[in-house]
Amino acid sequence: MRSTTYGRGLRSLSLLTVLFIAAALVMVFFYAPLDAEQGFVQKIFYIHVPLAIVSLCGFVFGGLMAIGYLRTGDRAWDMRSYVAIHMALIFGIGGLISGSIWAKASWGHWWVWNEPTLVSFLIVILLFCTYQPLRFSIEDPERQARYASVFAITCGAFVPLNFIAVSQATQFVHPRVLTLTGAHLPPAMGVTFLVSMIGITLLYATLWKYEMAAKNARSQLRRLRRTLLGEDLDRPYGRSAAPL
């Protein structure tokens, strides 16, 4: 792997993220009006929806990075794809839990089946949960990267397809806040949503960059240690699901 420094620009990005998240929280609690039907609990919307959208985009992003790996064979792309999917999965589980809480509060059930967005999201999460076990069960690092990339591309394309299929299956219970024709939100809510959307997106970008930097530093450290000890540099470093 080339010794790129992923830490560059990390500090300003982190500060920007903190700024936007803080602004979003202030706006959620003090600026955005209370929802007429649902009241205070509706405010979870400003966390839940961005988390879910960012996580889905993260899965697709991971697929795009995987295309880079298959085209170039450069392991750095595999690392980007791995970190993207890994982060998206964490965000996705956050979205699933926050959505479940919202569902309990506003519909009275923790889980609602006649709800395409929720169900498609669950299927996507279940699919991507197999990404780590798949990587872990392939020992050869080069093969692991290649197969994981094939998985990431296939499943990245699966994300939008799955939403089409499942949304046909059921009528809509979920509030159609964002449709193709535009957002159906009062302006004050819309602005708040936009700010928290940007905040969560920046959070994803920051965490992605942090993990890339950490993984990169670790790999360089190992390389140095091996050089010092005079070990073989190409030998796989134990078994791992993460690219090394």
Place this chain on the structure above:
Amino acid sequence: MSAAWAVLRKDLRLELRSAETLPAMVLFAVVTIVIFHFALNRDTIQGQEAAGVFVIALLFASMLGINRLFVAEREQGGFDGFLLAPVDRGAMLLAKASALYLFLVVLEVIAVPAFKLFLLQPGLGRPLPGLIAVLALTNLALSVIGTLVSGIAVHTRARDLIGPMIGLPLLVPALIASARAAGPILQATHAPAAPPLRWVGTLALYDLVFALLAYAVFDFLLEE
């Protein structure tokens, strides 16, 4: 094309002589149907329930075929032979998906009458053309996605686990469409003979996209 035909013929001949996969799949499907009789505690079912039960039996049986699809190639060095031959890699996908498709057709030729015999309430005559259309598309989804997943899983250590684990979520949308398309035509009374077009369309779209996708990425699974 001729390479694909050669591999397909080899697979079919192997199955004819050793009968390793297909009898197991058929038996598995029939036993699943029988288990559903006890699990649901019903003598006959119809409509959406019947469609769901049959799709699940089909899915489970196909999982057996998917798991075994590349095992012979890996154990007997078929991959090496194929890679050494100067042929298009896509031929392997085409041959294996066709083999799985044919297995599923034979499976259904036996399992559909068995399903009628054990569980299905309405007669088979009227819904049969619609059912054949739906099953033809379902088989395509099962065989294309199954081949892709099997190609990924065969080189992993826990291949019997990884295959179904990746395969099931990937197949969920296809199975939703398939069950919903077959549901109305399996109604006992005054059912329309044609499956709802919306679901057939969804299923066909899903097949098309995954066939293209599998063709695009399958080459990378064969490299050494």
